[in-house]
Amino acid sequence: VGGLKVVNWAGFKAALSLNFDDSNSSQISNYSALEALGVHFTFFMIGNKVSTQLSSWKQAVADGHEMGNHTYDHTSTEPTGTTAAVQAAIQSDVDMGASTVLSDLGVKTYSFAEPNGDSWWITPAASVNFLSRGVADGLMMPGNETSPSWQNTYCFLINNATTANPPLTAAQETSTFNSEIDGARSGGGWRVILVHGFTGGTDGAYEPIILSAYVASVTYAKGFPDLWIDTMLNVGAYWRGQNAFQAATPTTSGTTTTYAWTLPANFPPGKYLRVTVTGGHVSQNGQQLAWDTHGYYEISLDEGSLTVGP
Secondary structure, X not given: OXXXXXXXHHHOOEEEEEEEEOOOHHHHHOHHHHHOOOOOOEEEEOHHHHHHHHHHHHHHHHOOOEEEXXXXXXXXXXXXXXXXXXXXXXXXXXXXXXHHHHHHHOOOOOEEEOHHHOHHHHHHHHOOOOEEEOOOOOOEOOOOOEOOEOOOEOOEEOOOOOOOOOOOOHHHHHHHHHHHHHHHHHHOOEEEEEEOOEOOOOOOOOOOXXXXXXXXHHXXXXXXXXXXXXXXXXXXXXXXXXXXXXXXXXXXXXXXXXXXXXXXXXXXXXXXXXXXXXEOEEEEOOEEOOOEOOOEEEEEOOXXXXXXXX
16 A cells, blocks of 8 residues: 555646747637647737737637736836835736736636746736746756746747748748657656747737648647647646645555645646555545546545545
């Protein structure tokens, strides 16, 4: 009886989250092609742009995509004044972004994306979100939420998509994205890929890419059954939930061991981990859990504890 262990990435070899920032027009004009790919994206919304395409964003919510917070107005200049006044202004922009998505789309935001990757968003964002994304490249690894910090997670942003001389071709863009996907699988980590929009938009998306290149890369990623493709919310909850669970101090009485954990602030409800044991059974709230024939027990993080016994 014992040997409790969390299954990394819910049993997949690696994870991939596909992000869009800035609520740009080309995301909407190409939405049907994106939706046809059959994966869930995270759209980081600028609050004051939500109403300009309200019906389209409501459709994205209905289709199961995540709406994240990218502030209310995406200011690129840090406020000035006393420390307290600056922090209050930044916090207000964060809070207004979240409240606008909630009021206009009926969705509570749990993840945040720092405009331009500026560090002065990190502390205010952490007060109301359980996950905050930066712009530095890298992989998040299972069991480690300190490198990078959950307050400033990694992502990959393609460089020189249109400013290169000559510009990158569709084939070159696809190859670049595919190499990032391959790196996630070989490294066993969580890769986040960020795109702002596609060529042909009307509002100047940052480094827009060619739609066909993106479609080809997402299709490539879908070809790997060992790759978990999901939102920042879902993969991030597993990542942070695993860390919260692994921080639990077990208590043993006879042949029974109980694990109790505390979830991070602002953690989304209704999330789960998959675990294995070398022997015995797993129970939560006095009920023995069913063993899934794929090879794990699925535990509720909301319960805050579990017991392993004969």
